[in-house]
Amino acid sequence: MTLADEYTTITSAEELREVIGAPTPKAVAKERVTLHARDREWLARSPFCLIATSDADGNCDVSPKGDPPGFVHVIDDATIAIPDRPGNRRADGFQNILSNPHAGLIFFVPGRGETLRVNGRARLVRDAPFFDAMVVNGHRPAIALVLEIEQIFFHCAKALMRSKLWKPETWNPDALPSHARIVTDLRYADASLEELERYYSDETYSRHLYKD
DSSP: OOGGGGOOOOOSHHHHHHHHOOOOHHHHHTOBSSOOHHHHHHHHHOOEEEEEEEOTTOOEEEEEEEOSTTOSEEEETTEEEEEOOSOOSOOHHHHHHHHOOEEEEEEEOTTOSOEEEEEEEEEEESOOGGGGGGOBTTBOOSOEEEEEEEEEEEEOSHHHHHHTTTOGGGOOGGGSOOHHHHHHHHTOSSSOHHHHHHHTSHHHHHTTSSOO
16 A cells, blocks of 8 residues: 555545535636736836646646746737757756647736646747847847637636735745755766856856856
8 A cells, every 4th residue: 555545636626626615707708718907017017927838748846937028928818938048958847849839927016925837738939020129138038938818817826815925024045055065965966066066156147147
Protein backbone atom coordinates (compact mmCIF):
# COMPACT_ATOMS: atom_id res chain seq x y z
CA MET A 1 0.00 0.00 0.00
CA THR A 2 1.33 3.43 -0.95
CA LEU A 3 0.62 6.82 0.53
CA ALA A 4 -1.48 7.64 -2.55
CA ASP A 5 -3.78 4.73 -1.70
CA GLU A 6 -4.86 6.69 1.39
CA TYR A 7 -6.03 9.66 -0.67
CA THR A 8 -9.71 10.27 -1.34
CA THR A 9 -9.46 11.29 -4.97
CA ILE A 10 -11.97 13.23 -7.06
CA THR A 11 -12.43 11.52 -10.42
CA SER A 12 -15.39 13.22 -12.11
CA ALA A 13 -16.85 16.66 -12.75
CA GLU A 14 -19.97 15.63 -10.85
CA GLU A 15 -17.94 14.73 -7.78
CA LEU A 16 -16.00 17.97 -8.02
CA ARG A 17 -19.21 19.99 -8.03
CA GLU A 18 -20.52 17.94 -5.13
CA VAL A 19 -17.52 19.08 -3.09
CA ILE A 20 -17.12 22.74 -4.14
CA GLY A 21 -20.60 23.58 -5.42
CA ALA A 22 -21.63 25.42 -8.56
CA PRO A 23 -20.21 28.81 -9.58
CA THR A 24 -22.38 31.84 -8.89
CA PRO A 25 -24.20 33.40 -11.85
CA LYS A 26 -21.97 36.48 -11.44
CA ALA A 27 -18.81 34.36 -11.70
CA VAL A 28 -20.06 32.81 -14.93
CA ALA A 29 -21.36 36.06 -16.44
CA LYS A 30 -18.08 37.94 -16.03
CA GLU A 31 -16.42 36.04 -18.87
CA ARG A 32 -15.85 38.05 -22.04
CA VAL A 33 -14.17 37.46 -25.40
CA THR A 34 -12.94 40.97 -26.20
CA LEU A 35 -11.09 43.69 -24.33
CA HIS A 36 -13.10 46.26 -22.41
CA ALA A 37 -11.67 49.71 -21.70
CA ARG A 38 -11.02 48.55 -18.11
CA ASP A 39 -8.98 45.59 -19.40
CA ARG A 40 -6.88 47.97 -21.47
CA GLU A 41 -6.30 50.15 -18.41
CA TRP A 42 -5.18 47.11 -16.42
CA LEU A 43 -2.78 45.96 -19.12
CA ALA A 44 -1.36 49.48 -19.35
CA ARG A 45 -0.52 49.35 -15.62
CA SER A 46 0.67 45.74 -15.43
CA PRO A 47 4.44 45.12 -15.35
CA PHE A 48 4.23 41.34 -14.85
CA CYS A 49 2.35 38.27 -16.02
CA LEU A 50 2.50 34.49 -15.90
CA ILE A 51 2.03 32.45 -19.07
CA ALA A 52 0.80 28.85 -18.76
CA THR A 53 1.23 26.43 -21.65
CA SER A 54 1.30 22.69 -22.29
CA ASP A 55 2.64 20.58 -25.11
CA ALA A 56 0.64 18.10 -27.19
CA ASP A 57 1.15 15.44 -24.50
CA GLY A 58 -0.08 17.67 -21.68
CA ASN A 59 3.32 18.47 -20.14
CA CYS A 60 2.93 21.91 -18.57
CA ASP A 61 5.02 25.02 -18.09
CA VAL A 62 4.43 28.39 -16.45
CA SER A 63 6.75 31.22 -17.44
CA PRO A 64 7.02 34.71 -15.90
CA LYS A 65 7.25 37.76 -18.14
CA GLY A 66 8.02 41.25 -16.89
CA ASP A 67 8.83 44.68 -18.28
CA PRO A 68 7.86 48.29 -17.58
CA PRO A 69 4.09 48.77 -17.12
CA GLY A 70 2.29 48.64 -20.43
CA PHE A 71 4.71 46.15 -21.98
CA VAL A 72 1.76 44.21 -23.37
CA HIS A 73 0.90 45.55 -26.81
CA VAL A 74 -2.80 45.67 -27.62
CA ILE A 75 -3.23 44.91 -31.32
CA ASP A 76 -7.02 45.11 -31.34
CA ASP A 77 -9.98 44.31 -29.09
CA ALA A 78 -9.33 40.56 -29.36
CA THR A 79 -5.55 40.31 -29.78
CA ILE A 80 -2.55 41.15 -27.61
CA ALA A 81 1.20 40.67 -28.00
CA ILE A 82 3.89 40.06 -25.38
CA PRO A 83 7.56 40.71 -26.21
CA ASP A 84 10.26 38.22 -25.36
CA ARG A 85 13.42 39.43 -23.65
CA PRO A 86 16.89 37.87 -23.23
CA GLY A 87 16.84 34.90 -20.86
CA ASN A 88 18.17 31.38 -20.48
CA ARG A 89 17.00 30.30 -23.96
CA ARG A 90 15.16 27.22 -22.66
CA ALA A 91 11.98 28.46 -24.38
CA ASP A 92 9.88 25.75 -22.72
CA GLY A 93 6.64 27.66 -23.14
CA PHE A 94 7.43 28.66 -26.71
CA GLN A 95 8.15 25.07 -27.66
CA ASN A 96 4.83 24.05 -26.10
CA ILE A 97 2.99 26.62 -28.22
CA LEU A 98 4.45 25.11 -31.39
CA SER A 99 2.64 21.83 -30.64
CA ASN A 100 -0.36 23.17 -28.68
CA PRO A 101 -1.39 26.80 -29.22
CA HIS A 102 -3.61 27.11 -26.15
CA ALA A 103 -2.25 29.44 -23.45
CA GLY A 104 -3.47 31.02 -20.22
CA LEU A 105 -2.16 34.31 -18.81
CA ILE A 106 -2.56 36.12 -15.50
CA PHE A 107 -1.67 39.81 -15.27
CA PHE A 108 -0.68 41.42 -11.96
CA VAL A 109 -0.63 45.04 -10.85
CA PRO A 110 1.54 45.59 -7.74
CA GLY A 111 -0.55 46.38 -4.70
CA ARG A 112 -3.79 45.14 -6.24
CA GLY A 113 -5.32 41.87 -5.11
CA GLU A 114 -7.35 41.32 -8.25
CA THR A 115 -5.74 39.82 -11.34
CA LEU A 116 -6.72 39.78 -15.00
CA ARG A 117 -7.00 36.33 -16.57
CA VAL A 118 -6.74 35.93 -20.32
CA ASN A 119 -6.99 32.62 -22.20
CA GLY A 120 -6.70 32.03 -25.90
CA ARG A 121 -4.76 30.73 -28.87
CA ALA A 122 -1.12 31.74 -29.12
CA ARG A 123 1.38 31.93 -31.93
CA LEU A 124 4.98 33.04 -32.16
CA VAL A 125 5.83 35.98 -34.40
CA ARG A 126 9.40 36.90 -35.33
CA ASP A 127 8.57 40.31 -36.80
CA ALA A 128 5.63 42.65 -37.27
CA PRO A 129 5.09 46.43 -37.50
CA PHE A 130 4.16 46.61 -33.80
CA PHE A 131 7.63 45.37 -32.76
CA ASP A 132 8.85 48.96 -32.97
CA ALA A 133 6.39 49.86 -30.19
CA MET A 134 7.92 47.19 -27.91
CA VAL A 135 11.48 48.52 -27.84
CA VAL A 136 12.82 48.95 -24.29
CA ASN A 137 16.32 50.24 -23.51
CA GLY A 138 17.18 49.86 -27.18
CA HIS A 139 16.13 46.21 -27.24
CA ARG A 140 13.77 45.23 -30.04
CA PRO A 141 12.34 41.78 -29.30
CA ALA A 142 13.30 38.92 -31.61
CA ILE A 143 10.04 37.11 -30.84
CA ALA A 144 6.61 38.09 -29.60
CA LEU A 145 3.81 35.87 -28.37
CA VAL A 146 0.57 36.91 -30.05
CA LEU A 147 -2.59 35.78 -28.28
CA GLU A 148 -6.03 35.68 -29.87
CA ILE A 149 -8.36 36.12 -26.89
CA GLU A 150 -11.01 33.47 -26.30
CA GLN A 151 -11.79 34.24 -22.67
CA ILE A 152 -11.02 37.19 -20.39
CA PHE A 153 -12.17 38.12 -16.91
CA PHE A 154 -11.04 39.65 -13.63
CA HIS A 155 -10.22 37.26 -10.81
CA CYS A 156 -11.09 38.19 -7.23
CA ALA A 157 -8.51 39.23 -4.64
CA LYS A 158 -8.97 36.38 -2.13
CA ALA A 159 -5.82 34.43 -3.01
CA LEU A 160 -3.56 37.46 -2.77
CA MET A 161 -5.30 38.61 0.40
CA ARG A 162 -4.76 35.22 2.02
CA SER A 163 -1.11 35.14 0.95
CA LYS A 164 -0.50 38.80 1.99
CA LEU A 165 1.69 38.98 -1.10
CA TRP A 166 1.82 42.77 -1.20
CA LYS A 167 2.29 43.27 2.58
CA PRO A 168 5.96 44.25 3.11
CA GLU A 169 5.71 43.45 6.82
CA THR A 170 5.27 39.77 5.90
CA TRP A 171 8.30 39.65 3.59
CA ASN A 172 11.38 37.76 4.75
CA PRO A 173 13.55 37.03 1.70
CA ASP A 174 16.62 36.33 3.82
CA ALA A 175 14.88 33.32 5.37
CA LEU A 176 16.06 31.45 2.28
CA PRO A 177 19.64 30.99 1.08
CA SER A 178 20.85 33.15 -1.80
CA HIS A 179 20.21 31.92 -5.32
CA ALA A 180 23.94 31.37 -5.74
CA ARG A 181 23.89 29.06 -2.69
CA ILE A 182 20.89 27.18 -4.06
CA VAL A 183 22.64 26.68 -7.41
CA THR A 184 25.78 25.51 -5.60
CA ASP A 185 23.83 23.01 -3.51
CA LEU A 186 21.97 21.67 -6.55
CA ARG A 187 25.31 21.30 -8.33
CA TYR A 188 24.29 22.29 -11.84
CA ALA A 189 26.84 25.06 -12.39
CA ASP A 190 30.59 24.59 -12.69
CA ALA A 191 31.59 27.64 -10.67
CA SER A 192 32.49 28.57 -7.12
CA LEU A 193 30.02 30.09 -4.70
CA GLU A 194 31.88 33.40 -4.89
CA GLU A 195 31.69 33.43 -8.69
CA LEU A 196 27.99 32.63 -8.60
CA GLU A 197 27.30 35.34 -6.02
CA ARG A 198 28.83 37.87 -8.42
CA TYR A 199 26.99 36.41 -11.41
CA TYR A 200 23.57 36.50 -9.72
CA SER A 201 24.04 39.91 -8.11
CA ASP A 202 21.59 42.68 -8.95
CA GLU A 203 24.46 44.71 -10.37
CA THR A 204 25.42 41.99 -12.86
CA TYR A 205 21.86 41.05 -13.77
CA SER A 206 20.89 44.67 -14.37
CA ARG A 207 23.49 44.87 -17.15
CA HIS A 208 21.88 41.97 -19.00
CA LEU A 209 18.16 42.68 -18.71
CA TYR A 210 17.92 43.72 -22.35
CA LYS A 211 20.97 42.15 -23.91
CA ASP A 212 22.45 38.64 -24.00
